[in-house]
Amino acid sequence: MAATHKVALITAGTAGLGAQIARALAPDFRVVVNYANNADRAASIIKELEQIPCSHASPSQPRFHAVKADVGNRDAINKMVEETVKTMGRLDVVVSNAGWTRVTNFFNIEEQMEESDWDKCFLYNVKSHLWLAYATKEALKKSQGSFITTASVAGVKPSGSSLPYAVTKAAAIHLSKSLANIMAPDVMFNSVSPGLLLTEWDQVKVLANSRSMTGNNILLDSGLTL
DSSP states (O other): OOOSSEEEEEEEEEEEHHHHHHHTTTTSEEEEEEESSSSHHHHHHHHHHHTTTOSSOOOOOOOEEEEEEEETTTHHHHHHHHHHHHHSOOEEEEEEEEEEEEEETTTOGGGGOHHHHHHHIIIIIIIHHHHHHHHHHHHHHHHEEEEEEOGGGGTSSSSSSSSHHHHHHHHHHHHHHHHHHTTTSEEEEEEEEEESSSHHHHHHHHHHHOOOOSEEEEEETTTTTT
């Protein structure tokens, strides 16, 4: 029997923002959480998600799955997507949540000149989103799905843990807007820019289900950037 219960893939989905998004989507979606190294933490979040009641009377199985992949590696991304579609039977929503930074004094220019920080931020905060969008494009076209990038208020207002982080998060927002144009009308692309405390998970659910919103960056910062 073909799977009709929608599937969401969340990168860096076993802790922090990713885990919170997984919890928010669990009632309505089958969820695949990606992790880089910590298999025990992945098993723990899967066990937790399984306790969340499903809104579907007869949900497709499996409801939840964890897949290991370093999203800074394009081949690993391709394999992650292949495993997701093979295991779940479809893909409707991608939450590209992985990223990287090194904590510095933002206002100390000397601390912002480390070339390796720029390279790694660009890899995980920009290129990984592009690679994942490309790897999932056929599955998302088929489902008329949505791709949501986790950006940051640091990409809107110069701030945050480091200059490379702020600049590459701004690039992630522009990448999402550009992909919304390139992939229209088949796939919806949006980004969310959370502040330090993000509790408005329903907004992510709205983006996951929307067929009318694309090319937007949603600020969830309690007015921080005003």
